Amino acid sequence: xxxxxxxxxxxxxxxxxxxxxxxxxxxxxxxxxxxxxxxxxxxxxxxxxxxxxxxxxxxxxxxxxxxxxxxx
Amino acid sequence: xxxxxxxxxxxxxxxxxxxxxxxxxxxxxxxxxxxxxxxxxxxxxxxxxxxxxxxxxxxxxxxxxxxxxxxxxxxxxxxxxxxxxxxxxxxxxxxxxxxxxxxxxxxxxxxxxxxxxxxxxxxxxxxxxxxxxxxxxxxxxxxxxxxxxxxxxxxxxxxxxxxxxxxxxxxxxxxxxxxxxxxxxxxxxxxxxxxxxxxxxxxxxxxxxxxxxxxxxx
Numbered sequence: 001x002x003x004x005x006x007x008x009x010x011x012x013x014x015x016x017x018x019x020x021x022x023x024x025x026x027x028x029x030x031x032x033x034x035x036x037x038x039x040x041x042x043x044x045x046x047x048x049x050x051x052x053x054x055x056x057x058x059x060x061x062x063x064x065x066x067x068x069x070x071x072x
Numbered sequence: 073x074x075x076x077x078x079x080x081x082x083x084x085x086x087x088x089x090x091x092x093x094x095x096x097x098x099x100x101x102x103x104x105x106x107x108x109x110x111x112x113x114x115x116x117x118x119x120x121x122x123x124x125x126x127x128x129x130x131x132x133x134x135x136x137x138x139x140x141x142x143x144x145x146x147x148x149x150x151x152x153x154x155x156x157x158x159x160x161x162x163x164x165x166x167x168x169x170x171x172x173x174x175x176x177x178x179x180x181x182x183x184x185x186x187x188x189x190x191x192x193x194x195x196x197x198x199x200x201x202x203x204x205x206x207x208x209x210x211x212x213x214x215x216x217x218x219x220x221x222x223x224x225x226x227x228x229x230x231x232x233x234x235x236x237x238x239x240x241x242x243x244x245x246x247x248x249x250x251x252x253x254x255x256x257x258x259x260x261x262x263x264x265x266x267x268x269x270x271x272x273x274x275x276x277x278x279x280x281x282x283x284x285x286x287x288x289x290x
Contacts, residue, residue: 046108
């Protein structure tokens with residue numbers, strides 16, 4: 001006998017995870033914009049490194065989202 | 073005939089007829105190539121900010137002492153170590169392995185976001201003293217920033233507070249600047265060497281008053 005409840009729970013969790021990660025990707029985009037604005041307001045000589053880190057963070061977020069869609 | 077006794081003339085130091093010129097702290101300090109992670113820099117060469125005038129010179133650049141970051145750095149390290157500790161226990165045994173892996177990735181994403189936000193907040197909340205004004209740049213969150221400034225001649229009172237074991241040990245404290253401008257109080261919080269900051273502000277005020285007397289107001 002198949003118990004549908006267990007199956008449904010993991011599907012719901014998968015959808016919630018994907019929604020969360022999609023929101024996180026938007027957050028990482030906002031972070032890139034924030035770093036751009038901050039470095040425009042104050043030029044200290046560390047702008048390129050900060051922009052690089054924020055971009056890597058964005059790529060990591062996209063990677064995790066894609067990975068979650070594939071693996072789950 | 074040789075002298076039996078010759079009295080030595082006492083040499084009395086001549087009275088100073090003029091006062092030594094007063095040392096102006098910030099002018100004695102050499103220009104520094106700006107280390108971007110430094111908490112205090114005198115006369116930084118490569119610093120620019122949004123509302124800076126062309127002929128304005130930055131005298132002092134300040135942000136919170138690096139030791140104030142210790143709390144969030146420790147928190148970040150705990151966050152990074154947590155998944156390893158959780159996987160050692162049997163809490164997540166009932167969770168499928170693919171979900172477990174994604175949960176771990178999400179946890180690390182959140183940890184990185186926490187690190188970045190904390191670092192950016194420390195890095196970009198700065199105080200700048202130029203030869204004309206003091207500027208307080210605050211980034212409260214992702215999308216809200218506040219830049220307030222006051223002319224040096226509007227400064228009415230400068231005090232600094234230093235107390236506690238950590239602050240005394242690492243020599244940092246709060247400098248409170250009362251002004252007659254729209255923003256009544258500037259608070260330079262947890263800045264290194266608050267005594268030097270106060271001295272620089274005092275020198276600048278005196279210089280500004282001198283300029284006003286001589287009619288050299290820009």
